[in-house]
Amino acid sequence: MLQTFTINGRHLQVTTGQGQSSTILLLSSPTPEEIAELCTQFNLDPTIFDRCNSAEEVSRFQLLESKQLTNPHLLVVFDFNFGYQHIEEQLTPAILIFDQDHLIICTQNSAVSFEELQQAVAEHDPVHQLVFHLVDAWQQQLNAALQNFEDEIDRLDQASRDTTIKNTELRALTELMRQLVYFEHTVNDQTTTLKALVDSPMARNISDSLKLKIETSQRRLSKAIHIYRDAVESLSSLYTAMMDNHLNHLMKFLDSTGLVIGIAALLSGLMGMNVGGMPWESSKYGFWIIIGLAGLLSLIASLYLHRRSYND
Structure with missing residues (x-):
């Protein structure tokens, strides 16, 4: 009816x-x-x-x-x-x-x-069996959502192997971390509730297989969310280390470039002093001699820094 x-x-x-x-x-x-x-x-x-x-x-x-x-x-x-x-x-x-x-x-x-x-x-039938059925169905939904998180973690892990990290990956990593925080607290909070439900007197008429399925599903959820949370934290640390490493390489390159340019600038500055007795002061090839000498010294400095891996 x-x-x-x-x-x-x-x-x-x-x-x-x-x-x-x-x-x-x-x-x-x-x-x-x-x-x-x-x-x-x-x-x-x-x-x-x-x-x-x-x-x-x-x-x-x-x-x-x-x-x-x-x-x-x-x-x-x-x-x-x-x-x-x-x-x-x-x-x-x-x-x-x-x-x-x-x-x-x-x-x-x-x-x-x-x-x-x-x-x-x-x-x-009766109502108590329906309650356990609904709890089991909702847990399957949570498990399906976790699968999406796993796929996103795999994608970000693959992206981390690239030499350059894009802002889209960083934003996706931040969003994924926020989602996992919500999910982790929800799963942890629900564990005690489902344990009390399964151990309650009303569960006596519920099949052992259904109760075991609910308990096992909850344990899997709890374990999976902690694994994914640790994996995302590892990815976050990796992304930070890679960005720091890229920044270090950039600073080494800029320092090395500044040193090479500085040698040529020092030489040209010394030869440009407005005093008497400077070499090649009266030579019509003086300018080109100074340019050649500055280039040679810069080349020597570049080769030295390259051999010492200062500009990689």
Whole structure:
């Protein structure tokens, strides 16, 4: 049986699962008015949804107080929305409030559809099984996002083998580091939450394979994000060292060039003094003799510096 009711003009749907009546409410990108109506109808604390749109939301699993629900639990985990560009929008908190007969899902990820939930309800009855199914699906999204990070790290690593580092690579490296910082804190924060969920009494009726899959997936996420973070920090150090090395070579070249030019300038300065007794003062070849001597001394200095690798 499928019913509908309205919160502030927006239709949310109620479905009946197999074997028992289960109410499922999906709020995708809810407005403040819809959240207020939801809290009023189910006697919920409005502060639960204070950070429902923010990647800085805290992952947690705890009991709630509600006169409309029976021993409800609050679960906050994270999904990854590939439809956005910035990591603050891509890391989407998913707020689940549930008991044996109700499941309320609040998420900014518009990709979550009620049709998918209907299919999941048919396969995962009762509500607690559906919760674990959703957590597993969202973890797969996070794993897919990590694969994109790995591809970007490989690209930047290949770019580091070039002799010149472009500003585009430096900006990409900075952006990747920022994304990994958000991702690392999110994964670390979620680890404790999922551990509490898997060890909770409601998990007794969940298959061991599903619980093991969630735990293993979370451990893989945690390990991968730390590996990628270390890899990016190594790349950042490499980029800095390469830029310093290029700058050192440039300064050596400029110093060597200045020394070679300085020898010719010193000679021409000495020969240009307005005093008597200067060599070749009365010779019509004096200018060319001085030019030739300055060039010869500069050439000798250049060969010497080149042999000593001062101008590489």
